[in-house]
Amino acid sequence: MSDPTLLVLTSLADGDKHGYAMMEDIQSFAGVRLGPGTLYGAITRLEERGWIRPVKSQDRRQPYSITAAGRVFLQDELKQMNKLASTAARRLRPA
Amino acid sequence: MKFLLSLAVLIYPREWRKRYGEEFAALLDDSGSGWNVLADVLIGGFKMRAMKTDYRLCLGLGLAGLAIAAAVAFQMPKRFRSEATVQVGGEGAQREDLVEAVIRLEANTLSRTSLSNLIQDPALNLYPGERARMPILDVIEQMKSNDLRIQIDSSPKPSSKVTYKVSYVGTTPELANRTTQRLLQSLMMQSLHQDADAAPRTYEVLDAPSMPVTPISPNRYMISLVGLMSGLGLGLLISGVRRWPRVAMMGVAGAVLAGSLSFAIPNRYVSEGVLRTRDADLAQQIVGRVLGNHDTVMEVIRTAGEGATLKDLSLTASSRELRVRVVSKDRFAAQRAAQKVITSLIDASGSHEGETEAERRIDVIDPPMIPVLPMSPNRLVIASLGLIVGFMVAIAMLVIRRKQAILSLSS
Numbered sequence: 001m002s003d004p005t006l007l008v009l010t011s012l013a014d015g016d017k018h019g020y021a022m023m024e025d026i027q028s029f030a031g032v033r034l035g036p037g038t039l040y041g042a043i044t045r046l047e048e049r050g051w052i053r054p055v056k057s058q059d060r061r062q063p064y065s066i067t068a069a070g071r072v073f074l075q076d077e078l079k080q081m082n083k084l085a086s087t088a089a090r091r092l093r094p095a
Numbered sequence: 096m097k098f099l100l101s102l103a104v105l106i107y108p109r110e111w112r113k114r115y116g117e118e119f120a121a122l123l124d125d126s127g128s129g130w131n132v133l134a135d136v137l138i139g140g141f142k143m144r145a146m147k148t149d150y151r152l153c154l155g156l157g158l159a160g161l162a163i164a165a166a167v168a169f170q171m172p173k174r175f176r177s178e179a180t181v182q183v184g185g186e187g188a189q190r191e192d193l194v195e196a197v198i199r200l201e202a203n204t205l206s207r208t209s210l211s212n213l214i215q216d217p218a219l220n221l222y223p224g225e226r227a228r229m230p231i232l233d234v235i236e237q238m239k240s241n242d243l244r245i246q247i248d249s250s251p252k253p254s255s256k257v258t259y260k261v262s263y264v265g266t267t268p269e270l271a272n273r274t275t276q277r278l279l280q281s282l283m284m285q286s287l288h289q290d291a292d293a294a295p296r297t298y299e300v301l302d303a304p305s306m307p308v309t310p311i312s313p314n315r316y317m318i319s320l321v322g323l324m325s326g327l328g329l330g331l332l333i334s335g336v337r338r339w340p341r342v343a344m345m346g347v348a349g350a351v352l353a354g355s356l357s358f359a360i361p362n363r364y365v366s367e368g369v370l371r372t373r374d375a376d377l378a379q380q381i382v383g384r385v386l387g388n389h390d391t392v393m394e395v396i397r398t399a400g401e402g403a404t405l406k407d408l409s410l411t412a413s414s415r416e417l418r419v420r421v422v423s424k425d426r427f428a429a430q431r432a433a434q435k436v437i438t439s440l441i442d443a444s445g446s447h448e449g450e451t452e453a454e455r456r457i458d459v460i461d462p463p464m465i466p467v468l469p470m471s472p473n474r475l476v477i478a479s480l481g482l483i484v485g486f487m488v489a490i491a492m493l494v495i496r497r498k499q500a501i502l503s504l505s506s
Binding site: 023044062 | 111115117118119120121122123125126131132134135136137138139140142143
């Protein structure tokens, strides 16, 4: 899984995070280090679609949280991926 | 590296920087810097620019341009070209002499009088719509520049024969064919007249005026493509104006200012006339006599009106052809002065009233007309220059402001 939007949504699924925290989190669970440009490209798209929203903060670092619509989208994507993964596993199983 | 990163951030759209700039800077501080980070920020910036381009607007205007252009293209009348080929030869004739003879024929055939007769011939009735809304002189100029061609074969081979093509583009195949036939007849009549006192020449019609089958224009696909591209270009322009409104405003302000200032420059009109003498030597002698007469020249300058100088009068001789050109702030004065030069040239040639065709030493091919449009100033060019200067000033101001912002950021 290397789609930055899915990685960001997955990272935010267990709590609010700012940019650098997302970067570290994504690296830890996916082994992918997103660059600042790539990360904020994904954040911009996700916010425009209403799947994440900024959380009030006094810090320069802006935390984000996943919205209900974002959760629905992520669940749909996971179902699709699960279906794909189970189909692939079944077909790879020796007859 | 930090400075380079702050420069790279400037690639992102301004609205994006307003919204995300501070938190993005905080992320850059946290994540550290490096060439890979710089590349990522640059790529992200370019992607963001592309994302912010109003594709729907561009696409919509492009499709609208395509539809309008296609509609216009299908409304445009078809145009057909008819062409004839003529070969001129003569016993012992040199190619240069023959080319010269054809050029003279062309000048006579394309003279205003000759073309005016052709256009207004009831059997052809050329350009009825244009004649209803513009002066006949403009119709003639349009015909000469768009529809009519007399082209000498430019073969460099030494030969005692010269081939030339006569072609005319009309709205129907029949009209194109009939007009080319008439032009050919006119050329033949001119040649008989011209060769009366010259070495005998032969004129052979190699290809009679063709009856065209397929139109040469309009190229509907090309027109539609131009419409599409224009629409897309307009979309990009509007997108650019939205993104950089100050640059656009400065450009428009520059164009309006330059265009307004151009009205302070007085209009200058040019009136031209063409004469032909019996031989080249006579042409040179006449020019020398007229330009050498101080009183005549001063009289012409005075007639040309206030502010006219010697530079505004041009009198040139090329072979047998004499060309008179007078520039003035007053279009009527320009024509009067050019007419005065022509009268002086006729006087200097020794011509007198009642002389026969054979005795005639000088002919007025194109009399000077009262110009309708000024030759200068070109207000469109001046306004365009104002637009470009306005853009450049605005961009320079933008760059200076950004540099100051970068310096304050890095300090």
